Amino acid sequence: MNDATTSPEVVPTSAIELDGVEYAWVRGRPVLDVPRFAVARGERVFLKGPSGSGKSTLLGLVGGVLLPDRGQVRVLGQDLAALRGSARDRFRAAHVGFVFQMFNLVPYLSVIENVLLPVRFSAERRARAGDLAGEAHRLLNALGLGAAELGKRGVTQLSIGQQQRVAAARALLGRPEVVIADEPTSALDWDARESFLRLLMQECAAAGTTLLFVSHDVTLGRLFDRTVSLGEINRAAPGGGAADAAAASPAVASA
Amino acid sequence: MSGGPVGELFRLAFASLWNRRGTALLTVFAIGVSVALLLGVQKVRTEARESFASTISGTDLIVGARSGPLNLLLYSVFRVGDATANVSYEIYEKVAKHPDVAWAIPISLGDSHRGFRVMGTSAAYFEHYRYGRKRPLQFAEGRPFDDLYDAVIGADVAEALQYRLGQEIVIAHGLGQVSFANHDDKPFRVVGILARTGTPVDRTVHVSLEAIEAIHVDWQSGMQAPKGARVTAEEARAANLTPKTITAFLLGMESKATVFMMQRALNEYRQEPLLAIIPGVALQQLWELVGVADTALMIVAAFVVLAGLLGMLTAILTSLNERRREMAILRSVGARPGHVFGLMVLESGLLALLGVLLGLALTYGALAGLAPLLEHRFGVFVELSAPSAYDMGLLGVVVGAGLLIGAVPAWRAYRNSLADGLTIRV
Numbered sequence: 001m002n003d004a005t006t007s008p009e010v011v012p013t014s015a016i017e018l019d020g021v022e023y024a025w026v027r028g029r030p031v032l033d034v035p036r037f038a039v040a041r042g043e044r045v046f047l048k049g050p051s052g053s054g055k056s057t058l059l060g061l062v063g064g065v066l067l068p069d070r071g072q073v074r075v076l077g078q079d080l081a082a083l084r085g086s087a088r089d090r091f092r093a094a095h096v097g098f099v100f101q102m103f104n105l106v107p108y109l110s111v112i113e114n115v116l117l118p119v120r121f122s123a124e125r126r127a128r129a130g131d132l133a134g135e136a137h138r139l140l141n142a143l144g145l146g147a148a149e150l151g152k153r154g155v156t157q158l159s160i161g162q163q164q165r166v167a168a169a170r171a172l173l174g175r176p177e178v179v180i181a182d183e184p185t186s187a188l189d190w191d192a193r194e195s196f197l198r199l200l201m202q203e204c205a206a207a208g209t210t211l212l213f214v215s216h217d218v219t220l221g222r223l224f225d226r227t228v229s230l231g232e233i234n235r236a237a238p239g240g241g242a243a244d245a246a247a248a249s250p251a252v253a254s255a
Numbered sequence: 256m257s258g259g260p261v262g263e264l265f266r267l268a269f270a271s272l273w274n275r276r277g278t279a280l281l282t283v284f285a286i287g288v289s290v291a292l293l294l295g296v297q298k299v300r301t302e303a304r305e306s307f308a309s310t311i312s313g314t315d316l317i318v319g320a321r322s323g324p325l326n327l328l329l330y331s332v333f334r335v336g337d338a339t340a341n342v343s344y345e346i347y348e349k350v351a352k353h354p355d356v357a358w359a360i361p362i363s364l365g366d367s368h369r370g371f372r373v374m375g376t377s378a379a380y381f382e383h384y385r386y387g388r389k390r391p392l393q394f395a396e397g398r399p400f401d402d403l404y405d406a407v408i409g410a411d412v413a414e415a416l417q418y419r420l421g422q423e424i425v426i427a428h429g430l431g432q433v434s435f436a437n438h439d440d441k442p443f444r445v446v447g448i449l450a451r452t453g454t455p456v457d458r459t460v461h462v463s464l465e466a467i468e469a470i471h472v473d474w475q476s477g478m479q480a481p482k483g484a485r486v487t488a489e490e491a492r493a494a495n496l497t498p499k500t501i502t503a504f505l506l507g508m509e510s511k512a513t514v515f516m517m518q519r520a521l522n523e524y525r526q527e528p529l530l531a532i533i534p535g536v537a538l539q540q541l542w543e544l545v546g547v548a549d550t551a552l553m554i555v556a557a558f559v560v561l562a563g564l565l566g567m568l569t570a571i572l573t574s575l576n577e578r579r580r581e582m583a584i585l586r587s588v589g590a591r592p593g594h595v596f597g598l599m600v601l602e603s604g605l606l607a608l609l610g611v612l613l614g615l616a617l618t619y620g621a622l623a624g625l626a627p628l629l630e631h632r633f634g635v636f637v638e639l640s641a642p643s644a645y646d647m648g649l650l651g652v653v654v655g656a657g658l659l660i661g662a663v664p665a666w667r668a669y670r671n672s673l674a675d676g677l678t679i680r681v
Contacts, residue, residue, distance in 0.1 A: 090591075098587040106584055121594070125589075
């Protein structure tokens with residue numbers, strides 16, 4: 001699982017691969033220009049990127065919500081551009097789980113209903129999850145949430161830390177091959193960050209899930225197999241390369 | 256991907272509306288009230304038309320002096336306007352004895368009592384006159400007239416003038432509310448009060464044809480004879496009270512097949528200019544004139560419903576921005592932009608549907624509550640029947656319009672979710 005020696009260049013079965021990818025929201029002003037970036041299956045990668053480094057665009061491309069102007073984005077070997085729009089949405093639902101910075105939950109659904117959302121849109125996830133309620137409870141328990149205290153409460157009454165754990169349980173439900181976490185810990189205090197991350201990693205390891213973790217908080221990087229700086233792989237980052245990322249966040253400069 | 260997500264969207268739409276149940280309830284209430292108004296107008300319209308069309312029933316032909324069909328209908332049935340000429344009693348008797356004629360009711364109009372029309376007729380009136388669904392006249396109190404100076408009054412007359420049986424009344428010459436020429440030398444006694452019919456019968460004072468003759472026995476050219484030449488009430492009894500003319504008469508035929516033949520024969524009668532009309536046809540023509548008002552009412556009601564739906568549009572559009580995050584979450588778990596569109600349309604559709612159901616409940620609740628009052632006060636018998644196919648069509652149009660209007664915010668949410676993708680913009 002923790003195959004740190006695998007070089008991204010020669011991975012035969014990559015979970016995520018970007019080849020010569022360029023993307024511009026406005027013609028002629030690319031925000032993303034990534035010659036090569038790959039994450040191996042089962043690998044847990046820390047992608048550090050301050051705001052403005054093209055992070056959202058990268059996630060949109062990997063999620064299949066955006067299509068690159070040039071180059072190829074492959075998830076689990078599938079070229080996303082080769083799929084039609086609805087098929088891309090289906091592919092994302094079946095194979096990728098997301099955890100966002102905050103406000104991850106649909107406010108009018110219960111905790112369990114929020115966790116079960118992916119299987120509503122993906123028969124594959126449903127099949128893999130098996131006993132839905134049982135699996136949802138197992139994941140919530142594993143992430144440190146007791147079923148008893150959560151069952152009754154509306155999601156808006158949960159603390160942010162609890163909300164993030166619910167979101168993580170949702171991303172993991174039905175064992176998608178890839179989980180993408182976008183600054184999931186930035187709204188948490190220090191103690192909560194570590195415990196949240198450990199539980200998330202534990203669950204990813206248990207299910208063999210590839211984890212792409214995006215954050216500007218480099219102190220978390222040590223918990224991952226590999227750390228990649230988006231400022232370095234993205235030639236279109238403002239000012240060009242890592243220097244700009246360093247300017248944006250002093251913490252990155254030491255990396 | 257087919258059945259599952261659609262059912263899922265329904266559950267999501269329900270949960271989402273429940274989450275905003277305060278606003279949703281107000282929206283449903285606004286639509287519900289407007290739909291109740293629409294259904295109410297439609298119901299009143301139907302009942303009014305039916306009530307109008309059944310002002311007179313069972314009568315095959317109305318015969319009067321030659322004028323226009325509407326004019327004849329108005330004065331003979333609705334007691335509105337005046338006859339321009341009379342028909343001879345002779346022709347009435349001749350037609351009444353015709354073998355194809357089952358019954359004939361003579362009508363003699365021209366006098367009034369405190370604003371209510373006085374109608375001279377015969378005992379056949381109480382036996383054969385029908386209104387509504389062939390309902391016969393019924394007596395709330397008393398009996399038909401028997402003596403020369405007996406009168407039978409309609410329900411409105413009794414109620415408005417507080418008359419009981421035995422009340423003496425004086426008939427005024429002519430039709431004015433306040434008349435200066437009274438037949439006060441020949442007073443009448445109320446011997447019967449008719450049950451309410453919801454037709455002009457309620458506003459009529461009925462006396463015998465002979466009574467009409469008797470009170471005019473000493474009148475000439477619209478003036479009463481000078482004092483010395485007057486005939487007293489008792490003396491009048493001895494006079495020949497067979498009328499020379501009457502205003503009109505109603506006919507019931509033995510067989511429907513002979514109605515047209517009789518109508519034609521009367522219209523082509525050479526000795527006297529007559530007009531025979533079929534009440535149903537004339538009523539239909541009259542309704543086409545009156546019916547414009549209720550169409551206008553219906554249009555107003557339709558616009559009120561539109562206003563209700565626009566209120567819903569406002570409520571949904573206002574909530575759209577704060578729901579972008581929710582849409583991005585749904586997108587991240589695999590919802591397609593089409594699902595986002597569908598969710599929004601479903602929410603509008605559900606609001607409209609709930610509004611329609613509330614409107615139905617309000618309408619039927621109000622009808623059940625008001626039915627006794629309507630029947631008592633206006634003689635309109637409102638039946639609590641299931642909504643007609645037309646009503647259901649109207650309701651379908653309301654829900655359809657709700658879905659259509661819902662497509663506006665749905666389209667914006669769709670565009671938003673395409674632009675936002677997975678990025679949650681706080």
